Amino acid sequence: MAGRNMFVRRPWLGRISSLIFPVLLAWIVILVLVTKFTARPQVALHVSSAWHRPVIGPYTSTAPAEDSAESIAEVDVSSNPMALVESMAGVHAYAPLQPNILPLYNITIGTCIPLVGCIVDKIDDHGLASGWIRVDKPLRSSSAKKLGKLARVGANPSYWPQVTRALFYRRAYGLDGTRIVDIRSVSDVEAKPEGPGWHKVHVPMRIKMAWNKAPQTYLYFRTATPEEHDKPITELAITYGDNPSLPQFSLAATLSAEQPASHLYARRTVHVHPKTPQPKFHANGTFTILQFADLHFSVEQQACRDVADVGACRSHNDTLALLEQWLDEEHPDLVVFTGDQLNGQGTSWDEQSVISLWLAPIIRRKIPWMALLGNHDAESGFLTRHAHIEFLAQLPYSLTRAGPREMHGAGNYDVAVRSPNADQQELLTLWGLDSGANAKPTLTHPWKGLRYDYIHQDQVEWVLDTMLRRAPAPWPYTPPAQLFAYPPGTNKSQLGPRRLAQDALRNARPPGIMFVHIPIPEAFDAVDHDASGRALISGVREEKHQRLGGQAERGIFAALASVRSNETLGVQLFVHGHMHNNDDCRRIKGTWICFGGGASYAAYGKVGFPRRARVYEVGSYGQTIKTWHRMDNTTDRMQETELET
Template sequence: MTRHLLSSLLFLGSLWTLSTAYITDIKLVSCDANHACANYPGYRKIPTDLNQGVQDADTVYLHYKEDKTEAPITDIQIVQGLNDSHIPHLAKWTKLKVDLNKRGEKNDDASLWLYFTKDTSISKTPVTSIIVKEGTSPLVSAEYRRIPIDLNQDIGGYHLYMYYSQDGPKDPITAITAKQCFASNCYLDVSQTHVSFLVVLIDEKGWERVEKDLNKGIVVGMSVYLFYRRSKTEDPVTDVIVLLNDQTPPEGYTKIDTNLNSIFRGDAIHVWYRTTPSNPDVLRDAVQDLAIEFGKQPVAPYGWQKINVDLNSAGNGKDSFGESTFLFVKKGYRALPKMDPLAFNQDGSFKIVQLADLHFTNEEGSCMDIPVDMECKGDLMTIEYIERLLDKEKPDLVVFTGDNIKGAGVNDARAATFKFVEPVIKRKIPWAAVFGNHDDGADLTRDELFEVMRRLPYSMVQQGPLDLPGVGNYMLNIFKSNQKQADPAFALYFLDSHGYAEDDQEGYDYIKLEQLDWLVHSSLRSSTGRLNAAAFFHIPIWEYHEESNTNRPVVKLGDARESVSSPAKNSISAFESFKKANIKFTSCGHDHVNDYCLEREDIQLCYGGGAGVGGYGAEHLDWPRRARVFELNYQGETVSTWKRLFTQEMPMIHYQTLY
């Protein structure tokens, strides 16, 4: 092991958590119409052609890998043209030899070259995710940085931009500014020319944009965006405040002249910030990040502070003209609380609460299918039910089984995520999640939502093997109550059931063969043989239908108030793989008013039942929302389950022993 690799891994040891995985290699591959593009085993392929829409261009794809035995990539940059002499510490960067603007030509000034470094003297923040988004100003999560050059610049085609996220403590912010624009394509980037100049990660003066228009939803006015920069030659920002109209500022603060509430309406709103001469104590608590959340009562995520002034307000910092908009500040770096592996309690028990189909928003939310005499309080109703359920059952793990977010109509999926996990985080309960068909129907992709979730306390979500279809295929072991035992006693599998079938928008996609092969292979890894196991996913598999293909009667407990919305039956059988992997029970969501467990060939196929008032239900027909509870006993040798109704009494119904 090289000294560089050893020092990198030692530094990163303090950052690694269960759900953390760092990118350790990047490959670019190009191919023309006569040759198929190569795939790399163990690498994830970004599905977007980086030359998409360019006439007569080769196809270019980016692949990346994660490997905990290798030093991570800590920064990325793109250079236009062949002149890379302007790159500081050029020898510490690796250049990929494929032109991102590949058109069958060489050595032209429009060429784009991707560089990465692993040198911690340049950056100590390992790269955790890379995405590509289409548009001149696509919506993107606050966890990502934008590389400010159109990947198809000067050659036509679609507007494509690359974004990447990093982990760990960052250099402090040293200056903040704002800009008014007539459109969302509002940046402070370098003006691009045909000259072969270096195009750096951010613009000439180092300004990066805080995503989200501060005047979103207004009828009259301009788009306004905040920007910040980090400079090693400037003092760090140590405080940020927002003042209205003629409020008196404290001494020593710098005013941003741009009125965030542009133009001529409501409060005049300005951001002020203070810088402090740098020393170790100041740097420890300096401002590291800024972010915007939409919604009247947004949740402050772990390590962030909310400034309680609506940046879109009509008066006194309240009553928004457009979208309620709040600024959040992160001071210093707070590592996530350390978590022990999941383990059975001393009495051999382990309890799981499943929450299905919450359909949360970043706004107040709505109510579907509730009695006419029931007051609608939107998402708050679901939150109150969840809190009472958690306090009653006191689970060891909470599993969110998809459609956690309402999808279409949500304009801040990041804020909605903070909202649905907050009751669990407040109680310091470990939690896991899978995606449903609606979660990525708003402003963020599955990759972005995963980055949001993995950075939250008590999160056990994992990306899973990069070369598997989907996001979030992973396994969690539950260990014996005797912590000296090295072998697990029970396995929990989490699978991405995807969304809609690509070739049929009326049908649902299915769990892929690669995922199932991984599941079966993973079940063989225990030294004590195949463990008893369970699987959680969102969309039911075909076998959830009650029809029996054998002479054995179908045993079912619970309600079936709607048809099973599963993928069509096909040659790839998830059920057969579940049998091979010793899956004892599964549980899904998706069909909100089904809540049964159905036994098929010694596997219990369960529904959680819809929990959120933001999704459809049957409460108006005297069928309340509900949640399912599983209790494993005798170190997983037996499992019982029941449901809790979301009523005032919250009664237990349909208690049964699954095996």
């Protein structure tokens, strides 16, 4: 009786026990299916977490003052190859942007199972080579698409909620052994590679179920000795869709013809990425910045939005053509991407494939660039915000920095723009701050997504501390040659050595421009007027108060205003993206706030409102700012305005 009563009182035990058996049975079936196709001895690897890239060290404020190389030079391994080999001997993690001359000598395909890890071939190398290194994305785009849409699933396949196939390679410890020099993808119905040195990876690239009759596809790789003088493969990367490869990579094989296609890229010749040139004013006292806002690119080309003829428009192609046109018209000293380069929303499910698309025109022209993350950049894909910004920081000509790790957000950093003279004085500070995505729920706003995120107090304190740590320098800046110049017609013998009157100068910290994706709340405050009563506004504002008017909280604007003085010139201009149909500049409480306007056909806009990019010309060595727009319907400068301080 007691036992029956106990059972009646706990009906949930029966329900749980009825679920456990089918779940365990299904799991056993999955294990049998995925291990059935791996014929050789195997070992399970529990691969560690996301994007195994070297840590980029503690954040150091401002760019270095010294000049840096403009060209990309091949790594010279002939003079002292072992020094570089020894320095790389411990680099046995996947880091595709790090130069590495150590060749790959073996590849295989592993099966990655949730909660288990990846099962790969077990080969005894007698300690002569590194362990298996996993290329951090699935082989098939269909798997990557499902995982990427979940957002920030990370690179650890133990956490991926589906069985996938992944590519693994082994890197040699030295330069004198056999190395991989070619890779091909071949299906069962195609001719197999013939000749010496070819090897087959016996694990197929697709997990084939009994009902799937499609032919299997296998990888083949060719190895050679150093005496054969074939360039070895030193790194591999997977990209999805018809997008450019990472810098220095070339197509090795198409892994899957499904749409979007999966491509395997290889790096053979090792280059050292160029050191990003130190931003400097020109001798005429100018420095030009080109802002691209809200590209909203995806892995696959999406339909154009808010255009008169959708059928005649290709969102990626036509937007990239615009960017190329504006770059060639302006020849900027710096390009700033102010967030939402990626569309998020389930379409930019592999960040790397999209990043290579929008950066290609900039890297090809060797233009220094900065980037911020917007609210959509981390909505889907494999990377956290920090991993995303660290990836951007390692690309050629990038001034992007991850910033202090312990602080709110990813991508809080500053860049110094210096004089072109030997004194290297900092004349302008460019600030990038991460405004996040959605504010966390609070008692007054319990639902996540009701409000946008904002610049938090620790970010504010970091900006003030970093700004005030700069030593004041003579201002306005005068080139050294002018300080010692005589006025025309002066009798030099009577006056002796000449120096500009010091009372015309003062010591001050340089002015700054702050780039933030989501607009600060003050962008919607009352505008200033000049002495004649004219409102200090230039441009159009189509979008007004969106989700309580930009960021959820105030703080950064008032804090910066409080430290502005004759000794601290402070931030003169805030630059925003986010609202694609706003392109205005307005002065509010003595500080200018400008919107870039949407630059992309892949993003929302408005029919009749041209896509545009904003240009900022800082003149007189940092004393003046002029701005104008480039638009898709004219080659003229539009809305040219002097920002009166």
